[in-house]
Amino acid sequence: MIDVNAKIESITYNPILSKELNIYSIKDFYSGKAFSDSSFRVNTEQKDYAISWWVSPKRTRSYPRARVYDTYDHKNRVTILPLVKDEGKDGDRDYLQWDTLSLMSLLQINVIIAPYKHADKNKKYENKITNQTFDQKYIKEKFQELQKYRSDALQWNLNQASNLDEVAELSEKYYYDSISAETGVEMHSRSYFQRRMNSMTEKAEDFKQKSRGLAAEAQNRESLTLQPKESVKTDKGRITIQDHLGGEYYFTTDEIMVEDNKVFLIEKKHTTRTFPSTADIKNGLVRMMLFKNLDTVEIDGERYEPVPILGVTGNELEGYISNSDSIEDNLQSVSDRKRKQIDSLLQEANKNDFTIIISEDTESVEKDLYDRFKAPKQ
DSSP, X not given: OOEEEEEEXXXXXXXXXXXXXXXXXXXXXXXXXXGGSSEEEEXXXXXXXXXXXXXXXXXXXXXHHHHHHTTTTSSEEEEEEESEEEOOTTSXXXXXXXXXXXXXXXXXXXEXXXXXXXXXXXXXXXXXXXXEEEOHHHHHHHHHHHHTOOSOXXXXXXXXHHOOHHHHHHHHIIXXXXXXXXXXXXXXXXXXHHHHHHHHXXXXXXXXXXXXXXXXXXXXXXXXXXXXXXXXXXOOEEEEEEETTSOEEEEEXXXXXXXXXXXXXXXXXXXXXXXXXXXXXXXXXXXXXXXXXOSEEEETTEEEEEEEEEEEEETTXXXXXXXXXXXXXXXXXXXXXXXXXXXHHHHHHHHXXXXXXEESSXXXXXXXXXXXXXXXXX
């Protein structure tokens, strides 16, 4: 296991694979109609906003980073996420983590933390709800406040984190007094919810430290776990990224290779079919946003040059391609529509100075790296 420590000052990135966002009126945004899209645009009299929203505050559910990615080529970016999502006693309960706010601040994305207000009973379970929707009145108030705000995303997000009392009170009221009564669903422990909210709202620094501790634990668990959608040949590595304000982000890399003064940070996206989903690829591209902007990288106190790599593999994919190859000559078994997407993906890698390798198996990814960087020099 290789542990990497890195520092980052700012992020510059030019997305190409982002989808064209539908434009909604401010009325449709406030009513909730716009939320039929995972990411969308809202035109106001002053500015044009690109807005995404999270189903859950947990980063591993519903590809929230892919939703954020689709807004990244717009100047004014907003993401809306719940402080907590409780699915009922038979489901999950997820809480906002400090490092999510830190990452959004690093990406210069303004965060609106909102409560869920309505839900339906999940007919498959006795104590589980589904189709949760936000308190649109609360979102309207916060968005109007944001429109008048004159500082950057970091300051806005810090202010949101320091004033969670209102959204915590509303979340408790809606889940335990409204949703539970209306659906007949028993929620998770209210007393634990209250303790958790107190730790988040009364002691902001404790909230940061607790969240970072949980993130570090998750990093350790992930470094020991092979996800079903990953095809990895060797052990994972751990990377801890620190920003200029001391915020820390805990990630795993699917593989780390060190050669001379270079460290190869390899993120892999795998499918048992032909090609991973677009959302999964975009999640990987958000990792590339971070890895390609690292200012310093150290292993055991020694500095290395970071080389970010995105490896894309599929069990039913035939052929092989990397940034410098021609898709027509090297890749088979993909549709014309998918070929266009892959071409855009290769362009994005070239434009943003990272390597992408697309292959039918993970061994080809390692072989390409070996041939490029470890083969004996002539």
